[in-house]
Amino acid sequence: MNVHNSLEMQNRITSLFKIEYPIIQGGMVWASGWRLASAVSNAGGLGIIGAGSMYPEVLREHILKCQEATSKPFGVNVPMLYPELNEIMKIIIEMGVKIVFTSAGNPKTWTSYLKEKGLTVVHVVSSLKFALKAQEAGVDAIVAEGFEAGGHNGRDETTTLVLIPAVKEQLKIPLIAAGGIGSGRTMLAAMVLGAEGVQVGSRFVASNEASSHQLFKQEVVNAKEGETQLTLKELAPVRLLKNKFYNDVQTAYANGASVEQLKELLGRARAKKGMFHGDLEEGELEIGQVAALIHDIKPAAQIVSDFMAEFKEAKLAVAKL
Numbered sequence: 001m002n003v004h005n006s007l008e009m010q011n012r013i014t015s016l017f018k019i020e021y022p023i024i025q026g027g028m029v030w031a032s033g034w035r036l037a038s039a040v041s042n043a044g045g046l047g048i049i050g051a052g053s054m055y056p057e058v059l060r061e062h063i064l065k066c067q068e069a070t071s072k073p074f075g076v077n078v079p080m081l082y083p084e085l086n087e088i089m090k091i092i093i094e095m096g097v098k099i100v101f102t103s104a105g106n107p108k109t110w111t112s113y114l115k116e117k118g119l120t121v122v123h124v125v126s127s128l129k130f131a132l133k134a135q136e137a138g139v140d141a142i143v144a145e146g147f148e149a150g151g152h153n154g155r156d157e158t159t160t161l162v163l164i165p166a167v168k169e170q171l172k173i174p175l176i177a178a179g180g181i182g183s184g185r186t187m188l189a190a191m192v193l194g195a196e197g198v199q200v201g202s203r204f205v206a207s208n209e210a211s212s213h214q215l216f217k218q219e220v221v222n223a224k225e226g227e228t229q230l231t232l233k234e235l236a237p238v239r240l241l242k243n244k245f246y247n248d249v250q251t252a253y254a255n256g257a258s259v260e261q262l263k264e265l266l267g268r269a270r271a272k273k274g275m276f277h278g279d280l281e282e283g284e285l286e287i288g289q290v291a292a293l294i295h296d297i298k299p300a301a302q303i304v305s306d307f308m309a310e311f312k313e314a315k316l317a318v319a320k321l
């Protein structure tokens with residue numbers, strides 16, 4: 001028997017997005033294009049195109065290809081630091097995308113406009129304070145992302161284990177947990193803490209369909225516990241693999257570098273260099289702590305079905321306690 005068929009997973013998150021399993025593939029610069037997003041959606045989760053590394057016309061192309069590759073719902077993630085935000089939002093609406101995940105900015109700026117246009121809007125936060133602000137701004141659900149997560153993160157360093165119950169205590173709208181979730185077992189843990197869905201990033205970087213460079217994917221598989229760190233807090237805190245570029249940043253700190261000097265060191269296109277072009281020395285390699293628990297590169301659909309099988313197994317094991 002297919003394990004999927006035996007799992008009834010209807011809750012507010014599966015109803016909100018009209019998906020089978022409450023597994024959301026987080027939008028990720030240089031990793032989540034149409035191939036990954038459509039593969040996750042076709043597997044019963046929610047795939048998300050990461051617009052953060054795309055020029056507007058590139059995003060248009062990805063949306064089109066995703067629409068051709070799946071008839072299931074998918075979304076677009078828009079980090080609101082984006083310089084061409086108006087153009088990006090215009091394309092999203094024009095192309096008939098139904099779900100937007102905003103991050104890195106004020107949820108008040110776009111939520112009501114997008115809602116008026118009939119879209120479902122979710123905002124990503126890393127603290128209780130911003131979760132409540134996003135709820136007030138009228139979003140449909142929140143992603144609360146803990147300190148463990150890959151990519152850009154909050155300054156407060158609140159871990160998923162503390163953040164999710166803290167947000168759950170006060171939030172009325174549905175809550176999606178992110179940060180450190182790379183298996184069905186951790187998905188169950190997040191749901192025990194009060195989440196109704198999970199947003200998964202790092203695990204999907206090590207998938208066949210991620211657009212990130214093969215060398216970066218392999219480096220994620222090689223990573224051991226303790227080999228990532230949140231750094232560059234003065235600019236925008238980001239969790240990175242400890243490679244040469246990371247070490248250069250630490251040397252700059254030790255030499256008392258100013259914010260300007262850090263900006264200069266980071267320069268432009270560091271993330272593209274590392275994650276897309278596979279320059280493991282000079283590039284910025286964004287990944288979460290959970291990389292230590294990722295041991296293979298596999299198809300996205302396999303990741304989704306393994307999550308559900310592990311989830312079921314862990315639930316049965318817990319029931320026996």
Ligand SMILES: Cc1cc2nc3c(=O)[nH]c(=O)nc-3n(C[C@H](O)[C@H](O)[C@H](O)COP(=O)(O)O)c2cc1C
Nearest residue numbers: 026027028029052103149150151179180201202288
């Ligand atoms: C390589 C990489 C790039 C990311 N880029 C973005 C992004 O562009 N926008 C965003 O909101 N989150 C971004 N994130 C965060 C993910 O969407 C997700 O919330 C996070 O990875 C969850 O934690 P995990 O890595 O422990 O699974 C990124 C994460 C990674 C690993």
